[in-house]
Each structure stands twice: as C-alpha cells, then as structure tokens.
Amino acid sequence: MNTRTPTDQQQPPDSQSPEPGSFATALARNRDFAAAGGHEGAVVLPTLRVFVIGCLDPRVDPAHILGLELSDAIVVRNVGGRVTPEVIDDVAFISQIAENVLPDGDLFEVAVLHHTQCGAAALGDDDFRRAYAARVGVDEAVLRERAIADPTASVAADVDRLRGSKAISPRLRISGHVYDVVTGLVATVVPAE
Numbered sequence: 001m002n003t004r005t006p007t008d009q010q011q012p013p014d015s016q017s018p019e020p021g022s023f024a025t026a027l028a029r030n031r032d033f034a035a036a037g038g039h040e041g042a043v044v045l046p047t048l049r050v051f052v053i054g055c056l057d058p059r060v061d062p063a064h065i066l067g068l069e070l071s072d073a074i075v076v077r078n079v080g081g082r083v084t085p086e087v088i089d090d091v092a093f094i095s096q097i098a099e100n101v102l103p104d105g106d107l108f109e110v111a112v113l114h115h116t117q118c119g120a121a122a123l124g125d126d127d128f129r130r131a132y133a134a135r136v137g138v139d140e141a142v143l144r145e146r147a148i149a150d151p152t153a154s155v156a157a158d159v160d161r162l163r164g165s166k167a168i169s170p171r172l173r174i175s176g177h178v179y180d181v182v183t184g185l186v187a188t189v190v191p192a193e
C-alpha cells in the first residue's frame with residue numbers, strides 16, 4: 001500500500017520499519033533497543049540531576065537537542081513547555097522524593113525550555129482560543145496567558161512562577177532557556193538560582 005506523502009519521502013526509508021508513520025515503527029525500534037541492552041544501567045535518580053520542562057513539539061525533543069541519554073533527566077512536556085499548576089505539582093512531587101533521598105545540598109536544576117516558532121502562539125488568536133476553550137472547558141483567560149508570542153518573555157515569566165511556588169523545594173535551582181529551531185542552539189535567558 002502506498003501511503004507515502006512528500007514529507008515521508010524526505011526521510012530515508014528505515015528497513016526496520018514495518019509500516020512507516022505508524023507506532024509499529026517505534027515498536028520495531030524498541031526491539032532493537034532492548035536487544036542491544038539499551039535499558040541496562042538506567043537509574044531512577046537522574047544522572048545529571050536535571051528536570052526539564054519543555055514543549056511537546058517534535059522538533060524540540062530534549063533527548064535530542066540536549067543530548068540526554070536514558071535516565072539523565074526528568075522531562076515533562078506540554079503545549080509550550082508552560083509552568084502550569086499540573087507541572088508545579090510534578091516538580092513538587094519530585095521535590096518530596098528527592099528530599100527524602102538527598103538530605104543535604106542542591107537537589108535538581110529545573111530548566112524551563114521554550115522555543116522559537118512555538119505553536120502555542122495559536123492561543124493568542126481569538127478565534128482559535130475561543131474554540132479551544134469551549135472544547136476543553138477551560139477559562140479563556142487562562143489559555144490567553146499560555147500563548148507564546150515571545151519565548152524569551154514567556155520563559156522568564158514561567159521561571160518566576162515556579163520560583164514563587166511554595167510547593168516546590170527551596171533546594172531546587174531554576175533556570176530558563178530558549179531553543180532556536182533555526183540554528184539548533186539553546187540560549188540561557190534566566191541563569192540558575
């Protein structure tokens with residue numbers, strides 16, 4: 001069956017892929033991963049003591065753009081990489097676990113990572129936002145705040161929001177960064193503190 005699109009043709013065909021574009025391709029890669037022992041030696045406490053909050057855009061996968069190996073970092077991704085109440089809860093959860101395991105010193109660096117050309121800009125469009133608010137049953141004002149027009153500004157605001165939360169550990173260092181999808185480079189906007 002020929003279901004290839006012009007986009008697919010930009011990628012060299014993978015001889016391991018049973019059905020290009022399907023999860024079966026990922027499952028086939030998992031077999032190779034396990035056969036090569038890729039899972040061995042992974043640890044629960046992340047090796048780099050890093051917690052990344054990033055966007056779900058496939059162009060900005062932290063494992064790739066930051067060269068993260070398995071169990072190097074905790075990664076949470078959502079639309080825009082925004083510090084939502086749910087993300088704060090996740091950081092608080094890890095705070096509590098880490099405080100029990102590590103009695104002294106810094107626990108983690110939490111790196112908030114926004115990016116250029118982010119699709120979260122769509123939340124700045126009145127029609128799109130209104131329809132999406134109705135679809136998910138969320139207050140439009142909340143969604144307006146999650147729009148990303150300027151990633152440098154939004155990442156700074158999210159670092160402030162996280163630093164201002166009482167739920168997270170004071171032993172966390174928090175930083176903010178912007179990934180440029182054109183150059184492939186990450187620039188630090190707010191250094192760790």
Ligand SMILES: [Zn+2]
Pocket residue numbers: 055056057079080081115117118119120
């Ligand atoms: Zn994005």
